[in-house]
Amino acid sequence: MLRPALFPGIALALASTTLHAQYTPPDPSGLEGIIVETYYIADGNDAADQDGSTGGLATGAVTYRVFADLKPGYKLLTVGGFADHPITFSTTTDFFNNEDRGEAWGDRIDNTHLDDNTVALDSWLSMGGASDAHWGIPKADDTDGSIVGGANNDGGSNSVPGGLLVNSVAALGLPLTQADGLIPGTPPATSFVGTPPDIFNLGGSSYASTDAAWAALGGALSPDPGNKLLIGQFTTDGEFSFCLNLWVKIPDSLVCSAPGCHQILEFYGNLLPSDTAGTSISGDNKFTLPSLCFTSSTIAEDCAGVPGGPALPGTPCDDGDPDTANDTYATNCDCLGEDCAGVPGGPALPGTPCDDGDPTTTDDTWQTGCNCSGTVGIHDLDASALQVSVHPNPTNDLVWIGIDGASGERTTYELRNVLGERVAAKDLGVLNGPWKGTIDLSRLGTGVYFLDVTMGTSTRTQRITRL
Secondary structure (H helix, E strand, O other): OOOOOOOHHHHHHHHOOOOOEOOOOOOHHHEEEEEEEEEEEOOHHHHHOOOOOOOOOOOOOEEEEEEEEEOOOOEEEEEEOEOOEOEEEEEOOOOOOOOOOOOOEHHHOOHHHOOOOOHHHOOEEOOOEEEOOEEEOOHHHOOOOOOOOHHHOOOHHHOOOOOOOOOOOHHHOOOOOOOOOEEEOOOOOOEEEOOOOHHHOOOOOEEEEOOOEEEEEEEEOOOOOOOEEEEEEEEEOOOEEEEOEEEEEOOHHHOEOOOOOOOEEEEEOOOOHHHHOOOHHHHOOEEOOHHHEEEOOOOOEOOOOOEOOOOOOOOEOOOOOOOOEEEEEOOOOOEEEEOOOOOEOOOOOOOOEOOOOOOOEEEEEEEOOOEEEEEEOOOOOOHHHOEEEEEOOOEOOEEEEEEEOOOOEEEEEEEEEOOOOEEEEEEEEEEOOOEEEEEEOOOOOOEEEEEEEEEOOEEEEEEEEEO
């Protein structure tokens, strides 16, 4: 059976669901990992601000954002400390707290003050929210620009021309003037049980607990396409470290009705032998991942495998495919180029189907250079030998027709208007070689016409414009 919830006011309400299928062991990839994003690195102008904090933000302080990378459809129920499984946050100095408009919870930051001084760098915990009107997502997935950095910032106590939060060193990836990891929306309210960490309002350097947790009633999904849910933001100029424990809700469609079925996956930074002892059913929903514990002293490799290198998510790369454009490292360091539809890593590449918007064409296909074009009319698959040319096109009166590929088969042509009405036709008999001739369009009105040339069972269609 499910392990009894330690926080009945939260976890039981979160786990309520209708059970469906037969028992199968839960999928541990429901939590794909923990992502730590370098959100910003403070420069001298940021540190000199006195509105947000009196001497609290150091030059070089790093703002980290921590995301739970969930499999699509899985919800984060709670993050916390449990018996024998403490949750810890610590820094070798202190966590920065914006004393002006900062909050202990991301979803309580007043969005109207995100452009004030250093409010956007405040330290807090969350279940997806980075303000009361914004979700927090990875910068690399943010395409709606920035509302917090540079010209959108009030410049702080020194009214810095051009605003604060403009640092653009390579180590922070995308600068906040380009992408701030904020998208409009209403994130869920964060609920908390136990002793809340005062390091996010009174300041301090560490927090540890085995009986406190934060959660969102019903669980939380991220609006980010990869379901990366923001669970905290931490700013410090010291060595930052944490160990996390998370409970993740399985999608209802995967929950079964057999005795012992699990609704929750439990992930612990320090998985103990006792957690999985006993029967397989009682322990097969408890897992650990290396990324549940983190320390910034271990220099992370960039997307190219270089420790501390500049190849970070959001920066240019080369995916090796000449048919894509604007290649960029994604959050998971995949190098993705935009396809012909402008989608990173998308399938719309030259040679694949598309829609050119013309109802008179068929077999629309992306061409080299990402031009979507189709063939007018319908032709048989065995028509490769039949070649038809028309010129000049557009024309005022006469149009020359050239037919190649004839091999002793009866050949005809028919000219149709856009309504499908036949306006000219001719039986050319059996052709054994190239044929050339003309059609006089001077008696026809201006517009588009379709020439169908049929050889045996094969047909080619050409579009002709009469000026």
